[in-house]
Amino acid sequence: MDAPTLAVWKFASCDGCQLTLLDCEDDLLAVAGRVRIAHFLEATREVLPGPYDVSLVEGSITTAEDAERIRRVREMSRTLVTIGACATAGGVQALRNFADVEEFRSLVYAHPEYVSTLATSTPIAAHVDVDFELRGCPIDGRQLLEVITALLVGRKPNIASHSVCFECKRRGNVCVVVAHGTPCLGPVTHAGCGALCPAHNRGCYGCFGPMDTPNAAAQVALLRATGMADGDVERASRTFNAGTPAFIELSRVTTRREAHRDAPL
């Protein structure tokens, strides 16, 4: 039997998530020995025609052409896996969703008319069916290898859905909120990094996006208890996963309270 084909696709992104595959130095040649790399522009100029057994998709949809391109990629792919915050949540470029994109365009470009872009940055799943979503900005290399290995043998990837808090406890980190009063998004953030930031004496800033069942109200209360101002709570919820419903909820908890407080008594 022929080796299964693997394709890697890029949409609006920083290339960091596909680089994660090239960064698996110890496993790269082993993986390359088990699959046929059929389309991976960052690594090879050889392009094989579809269909592809597994497509890894990095990046978000920000142009009308890309909204079309992702449909063609879906049609050519048996299994489609989105990798990273851009592909699963719209990425940091989804900050435009909360602003006036016309203003953004004219701020960055002298000739805004040369630049075609949509008013929003949206995750891949907003456009086509996605078989598995791997989170992180960037994704974690071990998790990526687990997903590829699982798909090659036809089982479900074993990716935990709990929070960064849980990983902190397992790693034996001192809780940065309790010990230092440092604001931390760990309680609502999806596991996967191994609680990297708390291990470096900093609060989690949510780069893996929301866990499956986040409690937004409790998170806001915790951030406020560390002395965080409302504007900072909103900024903290609006970074690399700003477009996810859970983090939008987080930013709204603030705005609703603010609106309430500012209302004439």
Next chain:
Amino acid sequence: MTHRSDRTLDVRALARVEGEGAMHVRVRGGSVETVRLEIYEPPRFFEAFLRGRRYTEPPDITARICGICPVAYQMSACAAIEDACGVVVDGAIADLRRLLYCGEWIESHVLHIYLLHAPDFLGYPSAIDLARDHRDLVERGLALKKAGNDVMELIGGRAIHPVNVRVGGFYRAPTRQDIRALGEKLRVALDQALDTARWVAGFDFPDFHHDHEMLALTEPGRYAIERGTVVTTGGLAFPVTAFEEHVIEEHVAHSTALHAHLAGRGRYLTGPAARYTLNRAWLSPLSRQIADEVGLGVRCDNPYQSILVRAVEVVYAVEEALRLIEAYEPPAPPHVDVPPRAGMGFGATEAPRGVLFHRYGVDADGLITSARIVPPTSQNQASIEDDLRRFVADRLDLPDDQLTHQCEQAIRNYDPCISCATHFLDLTVDRS
């Protein structure tokens, strides 16, 4: 050969570069009329959404412009914010930053040498195909690349978008014991780096030279990486604060990247060849010796030989990392306080692909009021197009597929980081 006197060559989706781009060549009456390097990476508007963010956020946010050189973004951002706030970071914290940056130079250069560039010289579509015939070579490259990642993981917490960098320094300083273990790995890497330089020295380099002005940071006493002032081969010298007086960016119609030129002078080139040409005197004795051994002269104006310069810079970065490890004392605390202050700050560092400039306006509450980022690739684009114009003119008798392949190789000489430029190849040759 009349059928060739007018043609259009198109290269779509250029492989083995970071990002997306295309190249259009128009040939009329047997001569090259236009060459356009088109960048079609969709815009992500970093400079716009940085406004209103807190002054502590640009290192994490701008890292996401490029997954290949996040440390460069973090270091230029820190330098600019600290400048705005009137704080100078030096001593052990600055040394730790330089060590982290050495890690990124090693990782990024080795990725380019082995996975992106070498396959062109050896006639393989990719390093994975190269590994089928020469597994030991590719394994050596991957091991050396990993040494760079090890540096970034230990100091930055992870290799892509490090979490340990902050305005003022670091969240946590690695222990001396951890740093010593890293030293062991880098001693092995030094031999691999020397072998890499000797290996690439055996490649065949087409005889192609340019006369672009070259621009780099310079710092007396050592090879400039994380700081310096700007100098050019044309004799210009200015501080980073004057960058925008000298470097003018224009928005050209065929691209979402901006093209830069030197005011009153024109196109220029930044990156490894420029650094080598301007700062060769500050290389370490061993890296200068290996530069002589692999056949680099006092300047490098052959874009194909940029692979030699990258290999020499890897030797330098490994050696420099070893020197910093030897002298390492954990800075305590690992950062200096940087209270916000209303002002404008400028920062530039040598990203693996060249000078990366940041400028921020900060208000008294510590909110960003304006942001400007000038990445290396947009600075180099005009020079790359100029080289391609001459390159294609000499090869018009080649069939389209060969010309396309050779143009791709010529572009890869510059290791254009398209994501940075906001952005690859789609080559169209219009010969009709």
